[in-house]
Amino acid sequence: MMMRRVAPPASEDDSSGSGVPGWLEALLGTRFFLACAAHPGSPRNECNMFCIDCRATPAAFCYYCRSHRHTSHRVIQKQIRRSSYHDVVRVTEVEDVLDIAGVQTYVINSARVLFLNERPQPRGAGAAAGKAAASPYNCEICGRALLDPFRFCSLGCKLVDTKTHGHGHGHGATVVGNVDGGGGSGSEAEAGGSKNGARPQGRR
Numbered sequence: 001m002m003m004r005r006v007a008p009p010a011s012e013d014d015s016s017g018s019g020v021p022g023w024l025e026a027l028l029g030t031r032f033f034l035a036c037a038a039h040p041g042s043p044r045n046e047c048n049m050f051c052i053d054c055r056a057t058p059a060a061f062c063y064y065c066r067s068h069r070h071t072s073h074r075v076i077q078k079q080i081r082r083s084s085y086h087d088v089v090r091v092t093e094v095e096d097v098l099d100i101a102g103v104q105t106y107v108i109n110s111a112r113v114l115f116l117n118e119r120p121q122p123r124g125a126g127a128a129a130g131k132a133a134a135s136p137y138n139c140e141i142c143g144r145a146l147l148d149p150f151r152f153c154s155l156g157c158k159l160v161d162t163k164t165h166g167h168g169h170g171h172g173a174t175v176v177g178n179v180d181g182g183g184g185s186g187s188e189a190e191a192g193g194s195k196n197g198a199r200p201q202g203r204r
Contacts, residue, residue: 020162023052024098026059028116028156032080032087036062050076052097081113088113089155102151103158104139117156118142 027050036045039062047060053073056065066075076093083106091105091112105114121144135145141157152158 020159021052021097023050024155024159026050026055027052027076028159030059032060033082034060036065038062039064048080050080052076080116081108083108083113083115084119086119087116089116094155098155100155100158103155104146104148104150104153106147115154115156117154119144119153121145 030050032048032050034047036042036047037058039045042062042064044063047058047062047065049061049063049066049070050059051061051066051070051073052075054070056069061070074097076089080087080089080093082088088106088108091100091114094100094114100114103114105112107113118139118141121142135147137146137149138144139146139153139157140151141160142153144153146153152161
């Protein structure tokens with residue numbers, strides 16, 4: 001596997017044998033933005049960090065926990081944030097350790113991000129539901145409407161595809177591999193403006 005940074009050997013970092021690092025599933029299943037129980041009275045005690053080099057408990061930790069326990073580790077820090085009550089992570093924080101090609105990206109607060117997990121499809125008669133119904137692009141796993149010709153709406157949906165088809169099989173959507181920078185330009189998520197610079201992908 002080719003990566004931009006030196007990563008642990010596959011035997012230590014791959015829990016499924018299909019190119020999926022063990023820490024990815026932990027990241028997708030972790031609750032963030034809770035107050036740190038170890039530093040309840042500190043001003044920067046929001047648990048918005050995650051370490052990909054160790055099995056920290058709890059998995060989400062705060063600024064003070066990092067300075068005490070993770071100073072030499074690779075930490076996704078401060079960039080795990082919430083947009084519309086769903087967790088996102090900055091592309092720059094994960095593109096060197098994950099192949100994120102095919103996952104829809106957005107621009108939120110001037111940062112290019114992607115969602116960690118699947119989100120409910122907008123329903124009803126509102127503007128969001130109207131845009132969803134009119135979109136020609138859909139996530140191959142959950143069917144959520146996308147702004148650009150990407151294959152997945154989130155890292156979680158790409159993980160499902162990778163585990164279903166296996167590393168190097170099916171659609172070839174490996175989660176870890178030769179990083180290509182994310183597969184296209186971002187989109188303005190909340191405003192709905194699309195920067196359709198992604199390479200067209202085959203749709204279902």
